[in-house]
Amino acid sequence: METRESDRSAVGGTGGPSRPEHPGDRSARTPVRTAVLAGGLLLTALNLRPGVASIGPVLSSIRDDLGLPASVASLLTTIPIVAFGAFAFLTPALTRRFGMHRLLGLTMLALAAGIALRLQPSLAGLFTGTVLVGAAIAVANVVMPAAVKRDFARQSGLMMGLYSTALFVGAALASGLTAPLASAVGGSWRAALAVWAIPAIVAFGAVLPQMVRAPRRDPRTREVADAPSERGEPTFRALFKDPVAIAVTTLMGTQSLAYYACLTWLPTLLQDHGTDQHTAGWLIAYSAFPGIVAALLVPGMARRMRPTWLPVLLSVLLTGAAYLGLGTAPVAGAYVWMTLLGLGQGAAISLSLTYIVLRSPDARHTGHVSTMAQGVGYLFAGLGPVGIGLVHTLTGGWGVPLLVLGALLLLQLAGGIAASRDRHVLSPRGPR
Template identity: 35%
Template sequence: MIPAQDAVNSRVQTRTGLSLLILGIVLIAANLRAPLTAVGPIIGEIRGETGISNTWAGMMTTLPLLAFALLSPLSPRIARRQGMEHTLFAGLIVLLAGILLRSVSSVTALFAGTALIGVAIAISNVLVPALIKREFPNNVGTMTGIYSVSMNLCAAIASGVSIPISQGLGLGWRGALGSWALLAIVSVAAWLPMLRSRQRPQAVQTSADAKKSDSLWRSPLAWQITLFMGLQSLFFYVNISWFPAILQDRGMSAVSAGWMISIMQFASLPATFFMPILAGRRSDQRGLAVGVASLFLVGYLGLLVTDTAWLVPLWVVLVGVGAGSGFGLAVMFFALRTKSVRQSAEMSGMAQSFGYLLAAVGPTLFGFIHDATGGWTLPLILLLIAAVGLLLAGLKAGKYGYVAASDSKEAAAAKGNH
């Protein structure tokens, strides 16, 4: 099984080992969104050179999400056989290969590299929250906040620098996307020490273990967490894919629209850090879920009903804060609604599998509806409806409880650590 609390890796017992582990987590997190958010601001440039439609442009975001959906349930199983540290390292190597492949001069390579990036991110998306629960059982909220801030900070930077790299430095969209290989290389190097202090791979799953996993899929609470995860992810990926186009259609320059997306993501950072801490300090998170949904509702409604230029940053910031707090709360549900590390990984895999499958529909559907209607009104109305769904799911997921019975030994170990 994913390592129990009584087998905490000895590396965290030293200051150097702890610092290296935190650095490794921060760098992995930095790679989880930046390669995707770098695309939105230069999507027009990519379309202009390659000739792809809005629907196919949406697929550049949808492909990674489909990879998340297909591979998320498999990540815990791979980690049990290969070890969590080695599995995360392999994910970084695949990510680097995908970034490089996506940057060569071929539409086929563009989409193939994008798919590889999705495969790599799917692995870390699932395993890092479980790694945090395993190694930092008494500081899950703080470490989740650090992990989330690193992810969103680099995502914001990626949105803002894509056009300056592409047009300002004259490297084109391939150079803008390929530049993120440098971060992947640094992350690979930083994760190497973790391989020397890895935990042993776990035994092959028994029939009893399988029954425990199956019970998770029959839990109504687990499905509410999955829906909450999926809808907040849908909002994020629609935002980074199409907000630049929406803002440019309303008269904003490409550079300004790109930086507006960066502002949205920078606005999310405080909420991304503090939401996991707030959630970890209370047993019931329904009030927090209501706050998250309200931010999305007000932000999307503002974009729908007014074209006033000076109000646009306000709506963008509200959506950004909603995205940051929504992600932080969703990830915390994996720890707060489970009793063991193994179950946390299984919950993460389930939520990200079906959740990202739901999110994958968003960018492509958004682009298709825009192509069909020639405007953004209907797509924004659908986002408002989805925000109501997020509210309902959050009211269920935020209520105190656990998704299913967990392994007694792990639960006992977890209890002893709290």
């Protein structure tokens, strides 16, 4: 039933007038065009983490070069995350103005510009570029689940798995290659960060075929066909009172906070225990490989496994075991802990994104649930890098910060269990 409802809504929305056909409609797509559309979405997804993940491996170099304290340096990863939340709320209006695929292409251009700005030899250029990076990723973050729901409703599980995988691959490449790139260009961390503008330009080229096709508009309403309609959209006021939407948002926020806190500070934790900079960066990159496995498998598990909360529990247990290991033997068991962490985080992010799609009856709801979950969730997640950095500064060690992250797993578990229940947002109580 869910698939049939989603298929109808992907074209016209349940209960509403039919929408004009556009290049993304399945009935108008050839296999080649479908492959191009999917490739553009996945290449876009590949670019939604390097702009942030590339900072951690060279954060020590940035601090030394610019003379920044840890709390100020952590803003380089905190600012994008806060921007993920703040700029997410602009996405519905931008989507109606430009259409999903044109907007995704524009975000890749903005992302490349923001990354390139970091080449400027000034603190202002570094932070301005970081804000632009966060804004571009924020909009793309919100659009992607709605685009999957609209264009690949029947393959949403597969596409969300590939989407989550692309996020991890992008993060892995940035975490593993940024420090070696800095060494290859004479120790210039600015040049190493700027390299990540190149894949963003490639993604823009992949989306370009969709952008050059002017989106058709309804002659009566002038609505862009390649965007959710304003008619029948849920209100944010209603969503903020809905327990399903709140649960999805809680899961998104808690797992994102932990992910970005670890992305920022785990290289430093490992270096403080004697690991060199390149090895620390590689270990963070390595954790993405088990994360990729989890991201591929978990969306399907979330649809079939019973009880429905079991994938959430496994994710929390794996992550908690990783924290325990990092607090007791961070170097001796590094590969074990990073394997567990990758599995736990991969499961958590894929569950968060998958529940945005599964708990929404159509593309209209998906766009708004995505805006709420990622807007509020990332604003909360922005506390992670700064908060963990502050706790580390106050305590002088990593034991208490890891305990704080462990305590947040309880909130993640509660939100995930509630989000795993098989029902839609704004639906009557009880199973669908």
